Structure formats: structure tokens, C-alpha cells
Amino acid sequence: MPPAMKILSGLLTLVTVGMIIGAFLQLAFIHKLESESYSGSGVIHFENDRESETLRLGYVKPEIVSWSPRIIVLHNFLSMEECDYLRAIALPRLQESTVVDVRTGKGVKSDVRTSSGMFLNHEERKYPMITAIEKRISVFAQIPIENGELIQVLRYEKNQFYKPHHDYFADTFNLKRGGQRIATMLMYLSDNVEGGETYFPMAGSEDCSCGGKTMKGISVKPTKGDAVLFWSMGLDGQSDPNSVHGGCEVLSGEKWSATKWMRQKAAS
Template sequence: MAPAMKIVFGLLTFVTVGMIIGAFLQLAFIHKLEVESYSRPGTIRLENDREAESLRLGYVKPEIISWFPRIIVLHNFLSMEECDYLRAIAMPRLQVSTVVDTKTGKGIKSDVRTSSGMFLSPNERKYPMIQQIEKRISVFAQVPVENGELMQVLRYEKNQFYKPHHDYFSDTFNLKRGGQRIATMLMYLSDNVEGGETYFPLAGDGDCICGGKTMKGLSVKPVKGDAILFWSMGLDGQSDPNSIHGGCEVLSGEKWSATKWMRQKVTS
């Protein structure tokens, strides 16, 4: 190789290596800023850092697990404090869970659902931490807060389950207030549960574990703080039958969850 070519080759190599090192240093610097912005109390590095903190920006990690139906797992969606807060509110008022009667719109007992639960009141919806969670749900789901139903907190004990069902309504009575349910945010509030997965039998093309059994479809294991966002309506605005889902049988421990249903129109 001619001396001139060696010099050119050496310069190109030096520049390339420098660019690579510079890119890594830039990524490291950005990561450092992100960590400091969201983990150090009182540190304000963003213009609206409080709102960023309430939305858990930098903590929530979305994972798309299905496009048909649309399902996204939002890792670290709730803080541990928020999970414990919702459980504490619900504990004294748990009652046997019901399903919606298509004729009256009222809750009725059914062997389809064997958990216990309660709904937050309109007044509790005004509590700062509840408002913070509802705003986060609205931002990630891109559905206005006022289109959401009252949040429901559920507890599944050993051998309890919720058979596969759709969240959208198939009757006209329940459509009168707020229209059709378009999306659901299901948030896990407890750990150390065996079984209790959320099961989507018509999602994916493989096998999954549901209550200790191998089944066709997709399932999401309960992890405290994680949430599942899925849509009951397709992009065409029609109800999506593939959004059928259920709560697998709990084999040990207690599974706690909170559910927020979102409608086409204002519900409150």
C-alpha cells in the first residue's frame, strides 16, 4: 500500500473509531440525565418534571405482544406505593364479584366469575393519587379521562378464576351511557402468585401457560406494577371478537388487580 493511501486509511480509521466512541459517550450521558431526572428527589431537569414523574416517564416500558387483537404490556406502569394504596382502599369493601346483566345493566352473581371486588366511588376518583393514575391511563391509552368508567379492584384467591369473555357490550341497554367499551387497562397489584395469568385464547399462534395448563393463545403472568392495555374494538371501529380474554385459575397466593374500562363517549 502506498504511503499516501496508508495515511488516508489511518485517518478514516481514527475518525470512525472516534465517532463510535462519541456515540457511546452520548448514549451514556443521556442515560445519566434520565436516571438523575427521575430518581433523585427534588432534582428538576425538565421544564415540567412533576408531570413527567406522575406519568412515570422513563420507568414505564411498553411491550407489544399482539397486533390482532391489539395488546400492549406496560411494565412498571404503577409504583409499588400505588399498588398498595389501591389494595388498602379496596380491602374493607370487597364483595363477591358480579357480571353485568344485559337486560337491566345491574351486576348479578355468576359462576363465570369467582373473585371478590369493589368499585371506587366518584369521590375517591378525586383523590390525588387516583387522579394521577387515571391521567396516566388516559395518556398511554390515548382516551380522555372522562371517558373512563369507575376503577374496579379485584382479588382472586386460590382456585378462583374468570372464564373467557369480551369486555364490549352485545346489548343496547349498556350502550346508553358512554357508548361501547373500546379499551381496557388491567393493572396487577400483587406479586408471588402462581397461576392467575390473563389469558387471550385467540391471540398469537403458539402455546402458553394458563393456571398450570398448556393452552393455545397468549397469557400474561401477574407482576406487581405491570399493566395490560388491550382494545375491544378494531381499527375499523367494530367490536373485535379476538379480544376475548379471561383470568386463569389461581394456584397459590392472592392475585390483586385493578381494571379501568374506557368508552367511546363521556361517562361522567
């Protein structure tokens, strides 16, 4: 093997190992949160403990599904009440979804993304239930609250989808507002959906189901209350091309989700 190829191979190995270590640290932190919510008798203590209630300690169950890209499914991340609350806020204000124009940084309509959605505003961010959700996201992702963008709520109806894409930016306009996106928390708000999986084509080579089709990669079925936490940036500080992901076509029912993108620094 030529020397240049050996160096490249070594660097790629280091990055992969770094991502695995990062996922281990993340999981260890989450398990530490979980264990601290139990007494010696194994009984969860929530009485007069608002912090445990806010973080849903004892309910949230992490599952690492990929080391590279780093993907963790957080089962029971939201309560049923929180899911219904987000849907109720969003429903009257849903509009056709857009994608970011890399030349201008502005949202434009595209056949890449067929859904409807809306963003919570800064005033709604102060609502107690929204504040609790945002704090939970910050703690489990280990990213400051102020680095998070406003939550976006989306609805995918039958035959709607979002083609594979990256959450990190390719334009300079958006980088001025908090730097690069480093991680995403995708929360599912509805059940009884056929299709609509979140699909990571570069995460593994096994078969998975995506909108009724068999594909290579990993897919996560939308289950009400669950969340998917994944990183668009590796531990080397570079955008991770393997973090490409998409929303598979919905075959029946409605898929509702809420997305929180997190930046390198405080997002405006």
C-alpha cells in the same frame, strides 16, 4: 375463490393491517414519551417535573405482545406504593363479583366469575394518587380521562378465575352510558402468585400457561406494577371478537388487580 369470499378476505386483511398500524402508532407514541424524559446525556430529569413523575416516564417499559387483537404490556406502570394504596382502599369493601346481565344491564352473580371486588367512588377519584393513575392511563391509552369508568379493584384467591369473555357490551342499556367500551387497562397489584394469568385464546396459536394448564393463545403473568392495555374495538370502529380474554385459575397466593374500562365518549 368466489368473488364474495375474495371481498371478505380483503376486508379481513385490511382490518388486520389497520390493527397492526394502530399498535405501531401506539408504541411510537409511548416511545416518544419515554425519549422526551431523557436529556442528551441520557439522564432522566424528574426534579421539579411533576408531569414526568405522574406519567412515570423512564420507568414504564412497553412491550407489544399481539397485533391482533392489540395488546401491549406496560411494565412498571404502577409504583409499589400505588399498588399497595389501591389494595388498602379496596380491602374493607370487597364483595362477591358480578357479571353484566345482557337483558337488564345490571350486575348479577355468576359462576363465570369467582372473585371479590369493589369500585372506587367519585370522591376517591379526586385523591392525588388516584388522579395521577387515571391521568397516566389516559395518556398511555390516548383516551380522555372523562371516557373512563370508575376503577374496579379485584381479588382472586386460590381456585378462583374469570372465564373467557369480552369487555364490550352486548346489551343496549350499558351503551347509553358513554357508548361502547373500546379499551381496557388491567393493572396488577400483587406478586408471588402462581397461576392467575390473563389469557387471550384468540391471540396467536402458540402454547402458553393458564392456571397450570397448557393452552393455545397468549397469557400474561400477573406481575406487581405491570399493566395490560388491550382494545375491544378495532380501528374499523367495530367490536373485535378476538379480544376475548379471561383470568386463569389462581393456584396459590392472591391475585390483586385494578381494571379501568374506557368508552367511546364520556362515561357517566
